[in-house]
Amino acid sequence: MEPAIQLSFQSGGKKPRRRVSFNRGGRGEAKRPALLLAAVGGAETERDATAAAAFSGSSDALGAPGPAMAAPCLDPSLERHFKGHRDAVTCVDFSLNTKQLASGSMDSCLMVWHMKPQSRAYRFAGHKDTVTCVNFSPSGHLLASGSRDKTVRIWVPNVKGESTVFRAHTATVRSIHFCSDGQSFVTASDDKTVKVWSTHRQKFLFSLSQHINWVRCAKFSPDGRLIVSASDDKTVKVWDKTSRECVHSYCEHGSFVTYVDFHPSGTCIAAAGMDNTVKVWDMRTHRLLQHYQLHSAAVNALSFHPSGSYLVTASSDSTLKILDLMEGRLLYTLHGHQGPATTVAFSRTGEYFASGGSDEQVMVWKSNFDVVNYGEVLRVQRPLATLASSSRTLPEVDSPVPPGRGRSQESMQSQPQEPVSIPQTLTSTLEHIVGQLDVLTQTVSLLEQRLTLTEDKLKQCLENQQLIMQRAPP
Numbered sequence: 001m002e003p004a005i006q007l008s009f010q011s012g013g014k015k016p017r018r019r020v021s022f023n024r025g026g027r028g029e030a031k032r033p034a035l036l037l038a039a040v041g042g043a044e045t046e047r048d049a050t051a052a053a054a055f056s057g058s059s060d061a062l063g064a065p066g067p068a069m070a071a072p073c074l075d076p077s078l079e080r081h082f083k084g085h086r087d088a089v090t091c092v093d094f095s096l097n098t099k100q101l102a103s104g105s106m107d108s109c110l111m112v113w114h115m116k117p118q119s120r121a122y123r124f125a126g127h128k129d130t131v132t133c134v135n136f137s138p139s140g141h142l143l144a145s146g147s148r149d150k151t152v153r154i155w156v157p158n159v160k161g162e163s164t165v166f167r168a169h170t171a172t173v174r175s176i177h178f179c180s181d182g183q184s185f186v187t188a189s190d191d192k193t194v195k196v197w198s199t200h201r202q203k204f205l206f207s208l209s210q211h212i213n214w215v216r217c218a219k220f221s222p223d224g225r226l227i228v229s230a231s232d233d234k235t236v237k238v239w240d241k242t243s244r245e246c247v248h249s250y251c252e253h254g255s256f257v258t259y260v261d262f263h264p265s266g267t268c269i270a271a272a273g274m275d276n277t278v279k280v281w282d283m284r285t286h287r288l289l290q291h292y293q294l295h296s297a298a299v300n301a302l303s304f305h306p307s308g309s310y311l312v313t314a315s316s317d318s319t320l321k322i323l324d325l326m327e328g329r330l331l332y333t334l335h336g337h338q339g340p341a342t343t344v345a346f347s348r349t350g351e352y353f354a355s356g357g358s359d360e361q362v363m364v365w366k367s368n369f370d371v372v373n374y375g376e377v378l379r380v381q382r383p384l385a386t387l388a389s390s391s392r393t394l395p396e397v398d399s400p401v402p403p404g405r406g407r408s409q410e411s412m413q414s415q416p417q418e419p420v421s422i423p424q425t426l427t428s429t430l431e432h433i434v435g436q437l438d439v440l441t442q443t444v445s446l447l448e449q450r451l452t453l454t455e456d457k458l459k460q461c462l463e464n465q466q467l468i469m470q471r472a473p474p
Helices: 046-052 374-379 409-414 424-471
Strands: 005-009 018-024 053-055 077-083 089-094 100-105 109-114 122-125 131-136 143-147 151-155 163-167 173-178 184-189 194-198 203-208 215-220 226-231 236-240 245-250 257-262 268-273 278-282 287-292 299-304 310-315 319-324 329-335 341-346 352-357 361-366 385-387 397-399
Touching: 089 341, 089 352, 089 361, 100 131, 100 352, 100 361, 109 131, 109 143, 143 173, 151 173, 184 226, 194 226, 226 257, 236 268, 257 299, 268 299, 278 310, 310 341, 310 352, 319 341
Parallel strands: 089 131, 131 173, 173 215, 215 257, 299 341
Antiparallel strands: 005 018, 018 329, 053 287, 077 361, 089 100, 100 109, 109 122, 131 143, 143 151, 151 163, 173 184, 184 194, 184 215, 194 203, 215 226, 226 236, 236 245, 257 268, 268 278, 278 287, 299 310, 310 319, 319 329, 341 352, 352 361
């Protein structure tokens, strides 16, 4: 295993503001104890962290490594760090085009940062307590946020910062996530419920209520047919959106489950817990595929790279860790935040990931993976490649794999023909139309709110006038 590498970064050509260190995982094969379910770590040092991942079977169920898979080309690098929040950062999310980055904080504000240098950030004030979650709509023209003030707000992320308020839950809203079609979003709350809402009709649809403790996170599957939720009742539940029934519960965590998300293929889920672990399950067989115990404190958030090959985690031990899911090993440990790292998220293309922490800072990292443009992979639906498992008999997982570099001509000819790409002009036009529809919908909603407020005031004036008339002497 290679020794730890200490690197310093400068921001904006000024003096170094923060020393960021990397602990780089070994490039060789990770040690794989056969069929172990409990982590072997605990006493290991950070240098031995790769040996602290234990597996149920082989990680190859997530996809076999090969020339078509993404691979680290350079070490991750700190690109920028944003200062503006006045308290701990709780959540981050990139817009579709990676031009904007949203963050929420315990200072009750949202910040929308522009990735273009020298651009001013937007500060949105409206929530009356901690902003716990943020999520851009698939088009990037709307931004949703949830708060400890029990409300959800849908913002138009521009200089005006107008928003629509949902009186969503009876307790803190912990999580919010748009469906891939943008027509609905899901929220999770300390009131023990998961709720689904219509985006454009601004309407509550239904509630999911089988958890018996706070629900920390809820996410739609990539195809929008399933919802996964994580709770302080130590369970992860998978729900069918159509039937509104819980189709399976995972109960392997030994403590509160803090975060959960779907693998980009939609066939696996990963969950993080207060027990310092990250677990990956196959949703078709409900089998535990991987179990990592690499952090020394609670894991607060995780995010899949769009290729499905990598997972980044954020922990209260102040570190971020990048895991190679194909090899089942730790690649990097990133030391940047002073204090707990509370949130982390990859951009939609995977080129960047952002993290936030109790040090009030938002950091933007360049992943430096040697991959093709994942924006095109996500824009055009490609046939799923079947990834063979290893010698151990495990279920195969269909995972979207971009065409790799160095593939032979015969291999390329054997692949099924890809769909014809949509012209860029048509795609841009459609995105513009969707964006304008979002803005118009938001404007109509604001007008409806103002009309309702005016009607309420008029009604109150009429009632007061009637009381005056009744009290007046004949």
